[in-house]
Amino acid sequence: MSLAPGSVKVMQPTPASSQIDEWRERSNKWACELWHSGRMKVALMVTCVNDAMFPETGKAVVRLLRRLGVDVDFPAAQTCCAQPMVNTGYLDEAVPAVRTFVDTFEPYDAVVTPSGSCAGSVRHQHAIVARRTGDAALAERVARTSPRTYELTEFLVDVLGVEDVGAYFPHRVTYHPTCHSLRLLGVGDRPQRLLRAVRGLRLVDLPAAEECCGFGGTFAMKNAETSVAMGADKARHVRESAAEVLVAGDNSCLMHIGGVLSRQRAGVRVMHLAEILARTEEDA
Amino acid sequence: MTATFVGMPAFPEAARAALADTQLRQNLTHATGTIRAKRASVVGEVAEWEELRLAGAAIKDNTLHHLDEHLLTLEAALVERGAVVHWARDADEACRIVAEVAKSHSIDEVVKVKSMATQEIGLNEVLAEHGIAAWETDLAELIVQLGDDLPSHILVPAIHRNRAEIREIFRDRMGEVGRPAPDDLSDEPAELAGAARLHLRQKFLDAKMAVSGANFAVAETGTLVVVESEGNGRMCLTLPEVLVSVVGIEKLVPTWADLDVFLQLLPRSSTGERMNPYTSTWAGVTPGDGPQEVHVVLLDNGRTRALADEVGRQALRCIRCSACLNVCPVYERTGGHAYGSVYPGPIGAILNPLLKGTGVDEQTDSLPYASTLCGACFEACPVRIDIPEVLVHLRSKVVDAHRDQRPKSEALAMRAAGWAFGDARRLDLAEKVSGVAGRVAGRLSRRSLPGGRSAVSRLPWPGSRWSDARDLPAPPPESFRAWWRRTRGGNEEER
Numbered sequence: 001m002s003l004a005p006g007s008v009k010v011m012q013p014t015p016a017s018s019q020i021d022e023w024r025e026r027s028n029k030w031a032c033e034l035w036h037s038g039r040m041k042v043a044l045m046v047t048c049v050n051d052a053m054f055p056e057t058g059k060a061v062v063r064l065l066r067r068l069g070v071d072v073d074f075p076a077a078q079t080c081c082a083q084p085m086v087n088t089g090y091l092d093e094a095v096p097a098v099r100t101f102v103d104t105f106e107p108y109d110a111v112v113t114p115s116g117s118c119a120g121s122v123r124h125q126h127a128i129v130a131r132r133t134g135d136a137a138l139a140e141r142v143a144r145t146s147p148r149t150y151e152l153t154e155f156l157v158d159v160l161g162v163e164d165v166g167a168y169f170p171h172r173v174t175y176h177p178t179c180h181s182l183r184l185l186g187v188g189d190r191p192q193r194l195l196r197a198v199r200g201l202r203l204v205d206l207p208a209a210e211e212c213c214g215f216g217g218t219f220a221m222k223n224a225e226t227s228v229a230m231g232a233d234k235a236r237h238v239r240e241s242a243a244e245v246l247v248a249g250d251n252s253c254l255m256h257i258g259g260v261l262s263r264q265r266a267g268v269r270v271m272h273l274a275e276i277l278a279r280t281e282e283d284a
Numbered sequence: 285m286t287a288t289f290v291g292m293p294a295f296p297e298a299a300r301a302a303l304a305d306t307q308l309r310q311n312l313t314h315a316t317g318t319i320r321a322k323r324a325s326v327v328g329e330v331a332e333w334e335e336l337r338l339a340g341a342a343i344k345d346n347t348l349h350h351l352d353e354h355l356l357t358l359e360a361a362l363v364e365r366g367a368v369v370h371w372a373r374d375a376d377e378a379c380r381i382v383a384e385v386a387k388s389h390s391i392d393e394v395v396k397v398k399s400m401a402t403q404e405i406g407l408n409e410v411l412a413e414h415g416i417a418a419w420e421t422d423l424a425e426l427i428v429q430l431g432d433d434l435p436s437h438i439l440v441p442a443i444h445r446n447r448a449e450i451r452e453i454f455r456d457r458m459g460e461v462g463r464p465a466p467d468d469l470s471d472e473p474a475e476l477a478g479a480a481r482l483h484l485r486q487k488f489l490d491a492k493m494a495v496s497g498a499n500f501a502v503a504e505t506g507t508l509v510v511v512e513s514e515g516n517g518r519m520c521l522t523l524p525e526v527l528v529s530v531v532g533i534e535k536l537v538p539t540w541a542d543l544d545v546f547l548q549l550l551p552r553s554s555t556g557e558r559m560n561p562y563t564s565t566w567a568g569v570t571p572g573d574g575p576q577e578v579h580v581v582l583l584d585n586g587r588t589r590a591l592a593d594e595v596g597r598q599a600l601r602c603i604r605c606s607a608c609l610n611v612c613p614v615y616e617r618t619g620g621h622a623y624g625s626v627y628p629g630p631i632g633a634i635l636n637p638l639l640k641g642t643g644v645d646e647q648t649d650s651l652p653y654a655s656t657l658c659g660a661c662f663e664a665c666p667v668r669i670d671i672p673e674v675l676v677h678l679r680s681k682v683v684d685a686h687r688d689q690r691p692k693s694e695a696l697a698m699r700a701a702g703w704a705f706g707d708a709r710r711l712d713l714a715e716k717v718s719g720v721a722g723r724v725a726g727r728l729s730r731r732s733l734p735g736g737r738s739a740v741s742r743l744p745w746p747g748s749r750w751s752d753a754r755d756l757p758a759p760p761p762e763s764f765r766a767w768w769r770r771t772r773g774g775n776e777e778e779r
Contacts (some may be wrong), residue, residue, distance in 0.1 A: 046764050048705070052715045053757060055764035062774050074768050079705040087657060089679030090698040096706030125676070183659035184672075212613045216656025218694075223654065224749040225300045229617045230656075231754070259754030262733045263741070269734035 020186065027147050028158040034109055035159050042072050043108040045101075045149070047118045047251075048080035054251045060278035061114050061152060067280075068160055072112070077104040081113075082129060083121035088218045091132045098129045102141045110159065111149040114274045116181025116249050119151040124184060151181055152274055153190040153249060163193045168281045170200030174243035175273075176234070176257065178250040179212050191249055191273055198276060206246075207237040215256035231260040239266055246270045287434045288409070292624030294650035299618040308444050308619050315443045316610045322556025323607060323664070330552065339545045341668040344601035347536050348591060354503040354536045355582065361506030365568025367578040372530075374585050375405035381581050382407060382495060382528050383414045389526060391416065391493045397510060397517040398422035399497025400438060400604050401530045401583055403626040407495065418495065419461075419487045421516040423480050430457040436620030436628060439554050439606035444619050447471040458483050484516060494520035494575070498531045499603065500546060501580075504539050507567040508580065511550060511560050521564050527575035532583050534591075534600040546603060549666035554605035586639030595677040596638045601667040602631055608661035608671060614654060623651060630661035634674040642678060643685025652678035693746070708765070715763035722759030733757055 034040045042065070046058040058074075065072040082097035101122065105111045113119050123146050130139040156162055175195060181187045195203050214220070214230025221227075234257050238246050246261070248254050251272050258270035292298060302308060327333055347354055359369045372378035386394060394411070396402065396418050408418040408429075420429045427442040428435050431453040435441030442450070454465040454476065463486050465479045496517065500509040508529055510517045521527060537543055551560040569578050591597050609615045609629030620628030624647050627635045633651040640648050652675045661671040683695070691699070704710045726738040733739045738758040743751040750756060762770070771777045 048711065051711075051764045052718055053759060055760055055762065055767055058764035059767065059774065074765070074773060076765060076769070077708045079708050079711045080701075082705065085698055085702055085705075087676055087679070088694070088698060089652075089676070089681075089683035090695070090702065091680045091683075093698045093702030096702055100706060100708070124673075128676075179656070179658035179660075183663055210660075212656050212658035212660065214613065214656060216658070219653065219656045221746065221749045223296050223299060223614075224752065225296070225303050226614055226618055226654075227656075228753040229303050230613050255757065256754065258733065259750070259756055262731075262739060262755040263753060267734060271735075 023147075024158075031110055031148075031150075031159045032161065040070075040109045041107065042070050042110045042112060043105055044072050044074045045078055045081070045105065045111050045113040045118065045122075046074065047113055047115045049252050049255075050114060053255070054272065057114050057251055057272040057274050060272070060274040061112065064165060064274060064278040065112070067278075068156075068162060068165060070160070073108070075104045075108075081118040081121040081126075083118060083125065084217060086121065086125045086129060091129055094125075094129045095133055098126050098142065099138065101126065102138065102145050105145050105149075106141060109148065110155065111145070112152055112155045113149065114152045114249065114272060115251070116151045116178050116185055116187060117252065119149050119154075120180040120184035122146055122149040151185055151187060151249065153181075153187050153194055154185065156194060156277075157190045164197035165194065165277050167198040167277045167279050168200050168284060169198050169276045169279050170284070171244050172202045172204060172242070173245045173247050173276070174204050174206040174238060174241040175209070176206055176213065176238075176246060176248040176253065177209055178248050178253045181249050182210060187249075194273070194277060195247070199281075201276070204241050204243050206241050206243075208233075209237075213253050213257050215253045217252070220256055227256070228260065231256055235260045235264060235266060238268055243268065245276075247273050247276055249273045287432050288406075289434060289624050289626070292621075292647055294646050295618075295622055295624070295654040296650065298622040298624060299654070302618045302622045305619075307446070307449075309617065311444055311446045312616055312619050314446075315440065316616045319440075319556055319610045323553060323610065326552045326556050326558055330548070336545060336549055337666055337668050340549050340603075340666055341598075341601055343537060343542045343545060344534075344667055345598070347538055347542075348534065348597060348600055351533065351536065351591065354538055355533060357538075358501055358503040358506060358536060359582075361504065362568055362580055363506075365506050367506065367568040367580050370579060370581045372581050372583050372585070378405045378530055378581050378583050378585065379407050379410035381579075382530065383411055383416065385526065385528050385579055386411070386416050386493055387414065389492065391526070393417040393419065393487075393491060394493045394495050395419050395421050395487050395491040395520045395524065396425070397494065397496035397520045398425050398441075398512065399495070399530065400626060401497040401532050402495060403435060405530065405583070405585060407530070417461075419484075419491070421484050421487065421520055422512075423477065423514055423516075426480055426484070427453055430454065430461070434621055435626055437606060437609055438604050438627065438629070438631075439609075441620075444621070447473060447476060450476055454479055462486055488516075488519045488523055491520075491524050493526040493528065494524040496521060496527065496529045498529050498535055499550070500537050500543060501531050501535045502538075502540055502543060503536050505567055507540070507565050509543065510562075510564045511547070512562045512564070513555060513557075513560055515562050518562050518564050521566060522574045524575060526577045526579075528579040528581065530581045530583055532585075533587050534602075550603050550605055553603075553607040553664070553666040586641075589641060590635075590638035593638060593677075596634065596674050598669050599631070599634050599638050599674060601669055602635065603667060604631075605666055607664040607666060608669075611660040611664045612655075613658060613660065614656065618654075623654065625651075630655060630671045630675075631669070634669075634671055634678060637678050637681070638674075642681040649682045649685075652676075652682060712763070712765060715766070718759040719761050719763060719766070723761050725758040726761075729758060731755065 085094035
């Protein structure tokens with residue numbers, strides 16, 4: 001094979017997953033050591049959707065992290081990760097949210113969020129927005145804050161090093177791996193490992209689990225028919241699993257699938273993973 | 285072929301029609317599911333697949349970076365081996381060149397190897413205007429052509445047809461343009477293929493000229509490469525006297541050694557085979573063997589525009605394998621026609637705007653939005669085109685192209701959101717309003733979601749686009765931030 005030396009860099013291709021794994025391992029090691037030194041400042045990025053629509057998820061994350069010994073803070077200046085604007089093409093409109101994010105979370109060592117999609121947006125899109133502004137200082141700050149942002153299951157498994165969080169949830173549950181946690185972040189089977197350690201919980205397979213549910217942010221509105229067609233198939237697979245509860249790490253996807261299931265009177269409820277992990281025997 | 289993609293509606297409208305076609309949905313689910321499984325199995329057996337993908341991407345990037353030099357090398361090598369090289373800036377120029385070659389030999393019918401480039405430039409239609417009949421010889425392209433239909437997939441253009449429909453098309457139409465299908469034709473695949481074989485055999489023997497594309501063009505030797513499954517391409521490339529190949533300028537690889545990588549990546553990604561049955565290579569004219577007059581039309585048609593786009597240029601790595609179509613959940617439900625182009629699916633959603641430009645027409649501008657950004661396409665792409673990244677980039681180009689016009693409701697909403705997200709106090713206020721709305725909705729609602737939370741089932745436009753088919757939880761009376769403030773981070777909670 002005739003590859004000129006350094007030719008791989010010519011167009012800066014997206015790094016290979018093996019390379020991303022390597023970076024993440026290094027960054028996790030740093031965070032893990034900091035956590036064990038007892039000096040880690042941890043912030044909750046609750047996300048705008050959870051803040052306005054699903055406050056119980058935010059409360060569950062707070063309860064869960066405290067139980068695991070994390071003194072989590074909620075900096076009130078936070079707003080949104082900017083994904084709705086970026087993914088619809090409105091980059092200028094995304095700038096204030098990115099600036100707010102950086103201002104808010106810069107003082108923290110780790111930012112934990114109960115959303116794979118929002119974590120993905122911070123890690124993959126903030127740099128694009130910063131580049132757009134031409135503000136080199138902002139780009140530099142983004143380069144510092146972005147890698148410190150963790151999706152909840154990454155933080156639990158990679159930084160805190162726990163899989164059994166002491167939860168109790170005696171129900172038949174199936175798990176939908178949301179696309180951004182699966183493919184953008186690569187959380188792998190961390191959520192399933194956490195779920196399997198929940199006492200009383202029976203985890204059943206979801207057919208075609210890795211297929212997108214059809215939410216897709218503004219796609220759900222701009223291409224509503226296609227979105228619903230995909231959602232209907234996802235709902236069918238959820239029913240085929242015969243689970244009582246559908247769990248996922250993103251409330252926006254759950255809002256869509258749950259909306260279809262509810263309209264069908266399917267008798268399946270949707271829950272954010274954090275709310276299951278936060279439940280203990282005392283809550284039962 | 286009388287059907288045309290010209291004047292197709294924007295994606296959401298075209299998709300709506302496609303989604304209602306139950307036969308289409310059935311055919312697509314079956315076909316994409318089958319080919320997905322085949323691909324997954326043969327890709328899974330290559331331990332160094334990720335390294336191959338990286339190498340494929342790097343070779344293409346490197347070639348594109350020095351495209352000007354490689355093109356001149358290719359031209360020199362082709363000329364030296366007796367080929368005539370033409371340069372075509374756009375579809376019109378390319379079609380005219382092919383028509384002129386045919387007319388110079390008084391040829392009124394040509395046989396065609398399956399080729400995306402000639403589909404892209406609408407060659408068959410232009411040749412027809414010049415009184416030249418172009419016969420597609422790939423089985424699926426033949427089905428599409430006989431059915432006055434449009435291709436809906438890059439690799440399997442008749443993927444939207446099942447075998448019963450194909451039988452009908454063969455019985456009704458074959459006789460009009462050549463050897464008819466046998467009267468007792470069944471819908472057994474072997475019988476259908478047999479009918480096509482007999483029908484096409486006559487075309488191969490009659491034709492004086494063939495038109496092809498190329499999967500690859502090796503610059504150092506002037507070699508064109510066609511990769512195929514059926515052998516019809518080999519017939520076209522060897523039987524007629526005159527051969528014209530229309531080749532996109534991004535098809536170049538510098539050396540034969542580079543081909544090694546792509547001949548591993550392509551068949552596994554496209555047909556799900558370890559190796560494709562036929563790989564034909566030729567460089568210029570070989571005296572006394574095969575076509576004695578060989579033309580190569582090097583086609584731009586928007587490729588230099590795509591190359592100038594720093595984020596989008598990675599789309600020019602594409603080797604037209606269709607893996608992204610087969611894994612795309614949107615494509616699986618809408619099919620290819622909804623994309624209004626010979627390039628459908630995720631790659632079409634980026635390639636069309638890159639080739640044609642953004643802000644030019646509504647249909648093209650709708651394509652980058654025809655995706656949930658689920659990322660399955662990037663995962664499957666053998667040359668690692670980060671399609672979601674390019675989609676988001678193109679969405680921003682679409683928005684930017686309309687910034688000086690009167691803003692649509694969406695733009696106003698985005699501006700308002702941008703403003704609210706600039707300061708948490710504004711967001712807090714908005715959440716208080718939504719909390720009040722939630723209380724009212726909760727009171728009025730007779731529906732509750734499984735689990736007990738109040739649900740909203742009917743919203744006014746544009747919310748109706750959601751609530752037409754989905755319930756929505758009523759906004760909670762208290763936002764998370766309000767709860768945190770009231771309970772001092774949950775430390776003073778009631779319980």
